[in-house]
Every structure is written in C-alpha cells, then in structure tokens.
Amino acid sequence: xxxxxxxxxxxxxxxxxxxxxxxxxxxxxxxxxxxxxxxxxxxxxxxxxxxxxxxxxxxxxxxxxxxxxxxxxxxxxxxxxxxxxxxxxxxxxxxxxxxxxxxxxxxxxxxxxxxxxxxxxxxxxxxxxxxxxxxxxxxxxxxxxxxxxxxxxxxxxxxxxxxxxxxxxxxxxxxxxxxxxxxxxxxxxxxxxxxxxxxxxxxxxxxxxxxxxxxxxxxxxxxxxxxxxxxxxxxxxxxxxxxxxxxxxxxxxxxxxxxxxxxxxxxxxxxxxxxxxxxxxxxxxxxxxxxxxxxxxxxxxxxxxxxxxxxxxxxxxxxxxxxxx
Amino acid sequence: xxxxxxxxxxxxxxxxxxxxxxxxxxxxxxxxxxxxxxxxxxxxxxxxxxxxxxxxxxxxxxxxxxxxxxxxxxxxxxxxxxxxxxxxxxxxxxxxxxxxxxxxxxxxxxxxxxxxxxxxxxxxxxxxxxxxxxxxxxxxxxxxxxxxxxxxxxxxxxxxxxxxxxxxxxxxxxxxxxxxxxxxxxxxxxxxxxxxxxxxxxxxxxxxxxxxxxxxxxxxxxxxxxxxxxxxxxxxxxxxxxx
Numbered sequence: 001x002x003x004x005x006x007x008x009x010x011x012x013x014x015x016x017x018x019x020x021x022x023x024x025x026x027x028x029x030x031x032x033x034x035x036x037x038x039x040x041x042x043x044x045x046x047x048x049x050x051x052x053x054x055x056x057x058x059x060x061x062x063x064x065x066x067x068x069x070x071x072x073x074x075x076x077x078x079x080x081x082x083x084x085x086x087x088x089x090x091x092x093x094x095x096x097x098x099x100x101x102x103x104x105x106x107x108x109x110x111x112x113x114x115x116x117x118x119x120x121x122x123x124x125x126x127x128x129x130x131x132x133x134x135x136x137x138x139x140x141x142x143x144x145x146x147x148x149x150x151x152x153x154x155x156x157x158x159x160x161x162x163x164x165x166x167x168x169x170x171x172x173x174x175x176x177x178x179x180x181x182x183x184x185x186x187x188x189x190x191x192x193x194x195x196x197x198x199x200x201x202x203x204x205x206x207x208x209x210x211x212x213x214x215x216x217x218x219x220x221x222x223x224x225x226x227x228x229x230x231x232x233x234x235x236x237x238x239x240x241x242x243x244x245x246x247x248x249x250x251x252x253x254x255x256x257x258x259x260x261x262x263x264x265x266x267x268x269x270x271x272x273x274x275x276x277x278x279x280x281x282x283x284x285x286x287x288x289x290x291x292x293x294x295x296x297x298x299x300x301x302x303x304x305x306x307x308x309x310x311x312x313x314x315x316x317x318x319x320x321x322x323x324x325x
Numbered sequence: 326x327x328x329x330x331x332x333x334x335x336x337x338x339x340x341x342x343x344x345x346x347x348x349x350x351x352x353x354x355x356x357x358x359x360x361x362x363x364x365x366x367x368x369x370x371x372x373x374x375x376x377x378x379x380x381x382x383x384x385x386x387x388x389x390x391x392x393x394x395x396x397x398x399x400x401x402x403x404x405x406x407x408x409x410x411x412x413x414x415x416x417x418x419x420x421x422x423x424x425x426x427x428x429x430x431x432x433x434x435x436x437x438x439x440x441x442x443x444x445x446x447x448x449x450x451x452x453x454x455x456x457x458x459x460x461x462x463x464x465x466x467x468x469x470x471x472x473x474x475x476x477x478x479x480x481x482x483x484x485x486x487x488x489x490x491x492x493x494x495x496x497x498x499x500x501x502x503x504x505x506x507x508x509x510x511x512x513x514x515x516x517x518x519x520x521x522x523x524x525x526x527x528x529x530x531x532x533x534x535x536x537x538x539x540x541x542x543x544x545x546x547x548x549x550x551x552x553x554x555x556x557x558x559x560x561x562x563x564x565x566x567x568x
Contacts, residue, residue: 201429
C-alpha cells in the first residue's frame, strides 16, 4: 500500500529499485559476466541512443500526444545525413539539415493531427511507413554511402570514454535540458496543462496547438539525433535502423511512469526505464537465456506498469469521492 | 456615475443557420452578483462564451469599463479582467494546486521572449495565500487538484481569479454535481465576491441557488433576455413563468 503510494508520487524511484534488482540478478545469474568491462561498454553503446529516442517521445506523451514514427525517423535522418555528405556537404551543415528533416516530420505529424483532429496514433502510424519507405528508397538508390570515418567527427558522438562513449554526455545533457524544460519553465507548465486537460488549458489561454507542435518537433528531432549518433558509431547507414525501436521507447516511457493519458510523468523515470530494458536485453544474453524471451519480458513489464498506473488512477478517483461525501 | 463594468448592446450570434443570440443587451455593474438562468439552448452559454473570448459575436458591441472592446480570445478576456470558471474543466486534475493557480500566468525569475524559469517558491506561497483569502484551507499547495472535491476545486478556481484581480467572475454551472454542503460553500464564495467589489455572473439551472446568492436575476429564453429584475422584487415563481 505504502509502496504504491510512493509509486504514485515518485514512479522513478520504483523504476530505480526494479533496475537495481535486475542488475543484481543478472550479475549473479551470469557469474559476473554481465558486469564485465566489455559487456558494460557494449551496453553503453546502444543505451544512450535509445534513451535519447525515449526522451523526446516522453515529452510528447506528457503533452498528450503519441508518435509511432520515431523509429522510422531514427532510420531516415542518418540516411539523409550520409546522402548530404555524399553530395559533398561538410559534416556539420549536413548534420543540421538532417535534424531539420527530423523537425519537419514532427511538424507534419503535428499539422495533420491538429488540423484534421485525427488521433496522433494514426497520423504517426502513417508517417512510420512513409519515412521508412523514403529511407529505404534513398538507401537503395545508392545516394547514401558509407561514412569516411576519418572525415566524421566521431569525437563528438561515439568516441569511447572509458566504459562510456561521448553519446552518454549527449544523453545527460539532453535529459537535463528536457527535465528543466518540463519541471522548471513556464512552457513545461503549459505542456503538463495541455496533456492533463486540453479544455482547461485552452480556457486559461494556453496556446495548446503551439505547445503540441513544439513537442512533436522536439520528439522527431531527438529521434533523428539518436539515429545520427548511431550511424556515426557504426560508420555506415542501414535502412532498417531504428526499426521497432519506437516500441522500446514506448516501453521505457510507460515503465518510467509516464501516463498514457498525458499530463503525468518524469524524465528521470524514462531514462531509468530505458536502462531497465537494456539491462534485461543484455542480461538475458549474458545469462544464456534464450534471447527470444526478451520481448516477453519487456511485454510483461509494460503490462505490469500499465496495470499499476490504471489501478492508481482508479484509486485516485476513489480518494476524491471519499472527500466529496 | 461610473460606466457599468460590462455593457453589451445588440449582440447577435448565428451558428450555421441557428439564431442563438437575438439582439441581446445587458448591463452589469461593478460588485453586482447577477444570476443568469434559462433552459438548455436559451443562449446563456453562447453569451458567456462571447464574454470569455471563446466565440465572437456576429454583431453588436461590448464595452468593458466604458471602453469598446472586441474580445479576441480567452487570454484577452482574462487581461480585460473577465475570468470564466467552467463546471468541469476549470482545473487540470493531474497538476498541483500551485501549478494550476498560475497556468499561463507563471511568475518567472528569469525569462526570454516570455519563456523562462518559473519562480516556484513564489507560486507555492502565493497560491496558499490566495486560497486562504477565499476562506478555503487545504493542506498543501503541492497536492494534486485531482485529489480535491468538486467544491474545493471551484474554490481554488475562484481563488485563482481573485488572486489575479479579476473584475468579473463568470461561473458556468458551478454547483452541478456537488453535494449540498459543497454547494453551500460555493454559493458562499459567490456572495463573498461582493465584499471585494468583484462582479459575479452566476449561470445556473437551479433557481434556488440563484436566489440564495445573487442581487439580480436575468432570464433568457430562445436567444433573448426575457426577464431582468432585482431578486428583492421578484420570486422564483415569477421567473419560472418567463422560461
């Protein structure tokens, strides 16, 4: 009971406990292999990229909208980057342009969703297919070629730093920025109000469409950035990059305590949520569990998190009724 | 003699062929508590939506404090001193009281182009003060509005309007779905507006409630004002006769 009350107020603490439990379990089950230098380094390659993807998505979810297209945007932006570089553009302008493409997709998602009053779930399902298709077409046309690692600033994205990589710094900086935006600024207050109750926010004069558009754009831009970090690390574009990663981002958000109904959530929880997912993925391999169980484990965790969320919502409603009588 | 706080003349509004407001004129003085009654579709909601900036009138004039205005949006209405409290959605249930009180009007300790860092200490302190000013006592400004009862929520909404020195409060069915005790509390809030020289426009289906807390009753039917009288000179039965 008390634990659930804590969960209601601080879901990220519960997520942290879950993370520690899983880490300890896998460390033991794998005879220490899980926490070996090489494995931790491996986890810190993929983790920051996916956590950045989940950051933007979570911000949008707090604003009360949804984006299924982030995995495809994560695939498309790096291909745009590689194509631009292939055309002779230096890295940084190409980098900016690729992010602009990401932001433009966010703008498109937002415009269609808000203009036609379509659930963003459906709009972005459309963009998921379209962006992926464009990525594959661009790739198979041969425009996007392997990056010349000498000419690419790996120091800015993927250079190893002890057991970490530079991408961990990106994650920390971006998580801090998104956290500040949501918790400390007036715009964060508008995001929460818009996600919590669009009508109330409108009645108080909040430009809810603008708020949602900005969140859609931040979400897609961060998805593009996640893809770019990955392509710099790997060195060559892959048209299937980011495929089904939107589902991991959703899972991280839900496990981290972001409410599906909008308005509620904490960025710290999301960063931990993605860590839990990566730990389970890697831990299962290290403990020699059949890797096919990975999706089962994630699915099970999501269901548990959603049930807990829903139960709390009902409970909160009951508290209200008790006071009213 | 001062100009009335709100003066509407000849307001007209059509919704795709339906004539929702027919030449409505209404004067409301400072500190007056006006009860606006009428059946569904009588035009009450249309009238207040025009005053709160949600819709614009197709014809007619609105003067606030003697000045001609066109109320462009909700924000503009609030800047003019007209604050509307809707029955359900005046508050965001998933946010704390302190954050709710300042939605859209956050005090900033640092800002650039209107965006910046909120002064949360000030928000907490001032929201506690604002709530205490309407004689409502809540345990913490960090409690979620979703945990409050319906009457407490209306209280916080009224406290918010008072805090921002609104000249007029428009309350849309504030007593719907409230228990008797809670209703009394809300009616008390409306009566207390007068002490601070704040105008109240109280929209209700319930004639009893209007007669308990207003100075004047205005009845609407079929898009027109059909009756307008001080409460002291009329009776519930008489008003009912016009609806």
